[in-house]
Amino acid sequence: MNVSLYVWQRGTAIVMAPMVAVHLVAIFYAAGHGMTAAEILSRTRGSIGWAAFYGLFVVAASVHAAIGLSNVLGEWTPLRRRGAGMIAVVFGVILFAFGMRAVGAVTWP
Amino acid sequence: MTAPTTKPMPADTHESAGDPWQSGARLRWSALRPEHRKHLLWLAALLHRLSGLGLALFLPLHFIALGLALDGEARLDGFLRWTEAPLVKLSEGVLVFLLSAHALSGLRVLAIENLAWHGHQKWLALAAIIFAAALAVLFLANTL
Numbered sequence: 001m002n003v004s005l006y007v008w009q010r011g012t013a014i015v016m017a018p019m020v021a022v023h024l025v026a027i028f029y030a031a032g033h034g035m036t037a038a039e040i041l042s043r044t045r046g047s048i049g050w051a052a053f054y055g056l057f058v059v060a061a062s063v064h065a066a067i068g069l070s071n072v073l074g075e076w077t078p079l080r081r082r083g084a085g086m087i088a089v090v091f092g093v094i095l096f097a098f099g100m101r102a103v104g105a106v107t108w109p
Numbered sequence: 110m111t112a113p114t115t116k117p118m119p120a121d122t123h124e125s126a127g128d129p130w131q132s133g134a135r136l137r138w139s140a141l142r143p144e145h146r147k148h149l150l151w152l153a154a155l156l157h158r159l160s161g162l163g164l165a166l167f168l169p170l171h172f173i174a175l176g177l178a179l180d181g182e183a184r185l186d187g188f189l190r191w192t193e194a195p196l197v198k199l200s201e202g203v204l205v206f207l208l209s210a211h212a213l214s215g216l217r218v219l220a221i222e223n224l225a226w227h228g229h230q231k232w233l234a235l236a237a238i239i240f241a242a243a244l245a246v247l248f249l250a251n252t253l
Contacts, residue, residue: 010222013215020212024244027205031252035192037185041178058172065165072162095168102175 005067012064019057046109058099066092153214153234160211167204195253202249209241
């Protein structure tokens with residue numbers, strides 16, 4: 001077991017736990033208050049708060065998902081630590097790039 | 110003293126359910142589903158892992174969809190209209206379940222690893238699953 005990866009995965013989990021709760025509330029709120037592009041973007045465009053919140057969420061989720069994926073690949077596939085790690089890093093980088101693009105797309109004024 | 114001519118058959122107990130294809134033995138169906146896989150906490154751990162994988166597969170698509178806003182509201186609106194389809198809404202309900210279940214079972218893992226042992230793990234795991242399902246049902250009730 002890699003202690004550093006263990007700590008990062010648990011740490012990002014702790015960071016994300018309350019963020020998931022906020023995100024679920026946001027999902028329910030959006031579902032009840034309009035889900036057109038104009039309605040969604042009117043709530044998020046120009047908001048530094050939402051940009052910071054979801055920016056942090058993307059960073060934490062990218063790290064957490066990549067480490068989790070590495071664990072699953074190492075346990076459920078013939079891949080060993082190096083191969084699983086490489087795939088996980090690529091996945092994490094992709095998630096981060098697309099995620100930050102999405103945050104910019106909905107919060108940039 | 111002569112050597113035994115047949116391999117001793119293992120006792121048909123769950124403790125010896127290692128290799129179901131032991132030579133000379135008939136296939137023991139119980140070995141394909143060892144006892145621990147019927148345990149609620151094992152199933153909860155499997156749900157935690159599968160929900161994590163499901164969310165990991167969904168996230169890039171979610172980010173790509175939100176990125177459509179870069180091409181203008183009309184582009185994003187076109188996609189959002191597609192999500193109004195009942196099957197898509199049902200899938201969104203499943204995603205709400207996966208997110209809630211993964212987060213709640215993750216909290217249980219953190220509690221096990223960092224707090225004093227709590228004996229009612231089965232109840233906690235069951236409560237997490239039921240609460241996640243209730244959230245999903247509530248979401249679908251609000252949107253369908």
